[in-house]
Amino acid sequence: FRDCHRRARQMANALTSLGVKPSDRIGTLAWNGYRHLELYYGVSGMGAVLHTINPRLHEDQVAYIANHAEDQFIFFDLTFLPLIKAIAGRCETVKAFIAMTDHAHMPKDAGIDNLLCYEDVIEQCSSDYSWPVLDEDAASTLCYTSGTTGNPKGALYSHRSSMLHTYAAALPDALNCSARDVILPVVPMFHVNAWGLPYIACMVGAKLVFPGPALDGKSLYDLLEAEQVTLSAGVPTVWQGLLGHVEETGQPFSSMRRTIIGGAACTPAMLRKFQETYGVSVLHAWGMTELSPIGTVGTMKARHIGMSQEERDAVQSKQGRVVFGVDMKIVGADGIELPWDGKTSGDLLVRGPSVVRDYFRNEGDSPLRLDDEGQAWFPTGDVATIDADGFMQITDRSKDV
Template identity: 45%
Template sequence: MQGLMMNYPLTLQHAFNRATRLFYRKEVVTQTEDGLHRYTYADWGKRTMQLANALKEAGVAQGDRVATFAWNTYRHLELYFAIPCYGAVLHTLNIRLFPEQLVYIVNDAEDRLIFVDGDLVPVLEQIADRLPTVKLYVVMGQPPYQPQKLHPVVDYEDFIATQPTTYTWPELDENTAAAMCYTSGTTGNPKGVVYSHRSIFLHSMGVGLADGPGLCEQDRVLPVVPMFHANAWGFPHAGVMMGSSIVMPGRFLDPLRIAQLMEKEHVTLAAGVPTIWIGLLNVLEKEQFDFSSLRAIVSGGSAVPQSLIEGLARKNITIIHAWGMTETSPLASIARLRSYQRDLPAEEQFRTRAKQGTVVPGVDFRVVNIESGDEVPWDGQTFGELQVRGPWVARAYYKDAASGEKFVDGWLRTGDVAVVDADGMIQLVDRTKDLVKSGGEWISSVELENLIMGHPKVLEACVVGVPHPKWSERPLACVVPKPEFAGQVSAEEILEFLRPKVAKWWLPDEVIFVEAIPKTSVGKFDKKVLRAQYESRLASQS
């Protein structure tokens, strides 16, 4: 017997219509060079439909890929909905990739148009002659000079100015591609992940769950996480669906500007990678801000150090640790205390909140032995690879015949090494490629980093495994002191701090002090750069 429910298409058109009809007075605010740009969902909706009309006039067909090369702004939010609601595919390009990677991605996706922020025009000018599929460049805002190599090129405001402010959306199948994003390609070429309308719709509902980030109409949400990275973790889509006001940082991402924006706009929920919030905490140690509106910060992309959770708690700020990947849209798990954990001692609560937590409804997981493939016991100690599945988890990569290595029996192999406790709460111990194998035993670089960042004089720390003639690999720690302690902390002081906390053989063989840790295009520590830099260090000293 079948159910008798309506087969209602789960598309982004529903979210758009809902926002413009029910929440037309809510705001979209963007930090610009000239101050704050603000308008309502009513204005946003009209401009989004003007954009849809312009796409039609430009000859964009359903299924065409239309790329963006842009910061988090109101125009980018217009593109986030006009393109997929029209029936084309929004392709967000990572503005921090190397030129060779950009050329590969644009040509692999066969992008038809590229919308580019004015200040980013010089980056595209370097590669424009190698992008044969691109038929039009649309520049958003004032470029530093008149584009010479982008042909043909048009200003965004001119592109939409004469278009009608209404548009009749086509009927779309919910499985139609809505957006695509390429993985950051730390090994080999970046791989395309294609999101359907259905997957984004369901993921947006997940972002609104009380046991997820809990995004709702009451919120003024600040996505610091870039819109070119895994859909800004779904906050733009979910924000529109829920009727939240959205605050955009533009290109102004330094911690002081973020703090000023959060205070001025009474932000209630913010989202970004840990390095942003480490910087914010450093600012808050020196200056006072009124964050009384802020109910939480959602952070992920890399492990949130327990010391950061504790440091922000001292400022009455709650940071919620979430986990996901480009392939999971990305929300997959979130670390919220269970009802029965609220009476635990503070230290234990902080330890629990530093885990990746509980998978959100809609996501299944398992942790399997890397060699045998059997599920590991939920004892909080046995390592295994985390695998996930669900309606907003990718099942294959775009045009990639080799997807089979990553997708097995309906599961996504995440490449993350995890342990699971008796309650089913997940804790990542490392990426499979970042575990340090020393004398046949595994050492978690992430755990060492988090412990070192608990030292009161340390701002950031990154641990990598480097070759060793006797032990195969040994951990090496790169440490950035807080500015006020530069030159005032020693390697021995760091090791003394670690000794009571880890087994003796986990202690790094060397602690190196650096001015900054190299970051990937999405703000994570770039361990491959450090490994290359120091790979012969311990061998040469032995």
């Protein structure tokens, strides 16, 4: 973290020398790695806006997003050089593309006129930089949704919303992170800030381990063991590969004790395999780009501890309880709130300081829905039940989404 702080200050100086001004958007097309973390803090810390772009989108959408955000520079890992070549001529506001590598590994004859080297850019800059005092409501990061019809929509996060989200997500009944953890975010840093883990780990002082592009079962297992990771987070498809590897090799997990699963429902078979076979607790979670992104985490209450295994599995299969700061309710077609009985399903609405109010550049109508009391709620597009303990379970998607 000391090195990260020093290099983030160098990056802030570098961006200033390149003419970057407060609120300018700076794009990234990058895996989970230390240079990406330096940009998280160097870009947002100087008052500019870090815009993490999902490289898995079609090149037309990537070009659209870069233009819509009016990115001034785009940093990229060499893996994505073909994508940069495909979009470089179509990015109207980008002044230069910066390869996240050192001079020795710069691509030869890349065919991109305005190509810079990351290490060359920061090496010539001093680490003597005083962070500006920023308005807490100023924008810090920008992330576009990928699960919508039509063009992706931008969710713009403020320093305040990200800070509150970080506090809430780190709490014991949420992700329960501390300086005693070693955290490996498999969930990409280009996907809603890796669920906030780069901020959480820095806040609590946890060791942070980055997998880069190597997300196969063997590579992840070797990294988990080598760095003695205690907590990891990702989507079910990644964990299928990891579980397949440990089953095939007969190797146990020597340090990992918890895994956060989101993005899709965790199957009962995966839940049992992690917990009963390998002694790794599963935290089911749910969220959205528009929620910064964590909305609920499936941490059980005291009364669940004495339940049978089958009953506890049923609780854990739900998406969980809201994290601090998020309000949640389900409503019928008439907008009337429905009971929390674990059976009645309705449209899921949320609100809170880390929930989006408008999409970036205010294109189209506000996504928020007013209730009879004039309170604004964000319609998630999910249909869900909520039980008497506040545990939410997704059952469907709204027909109009």
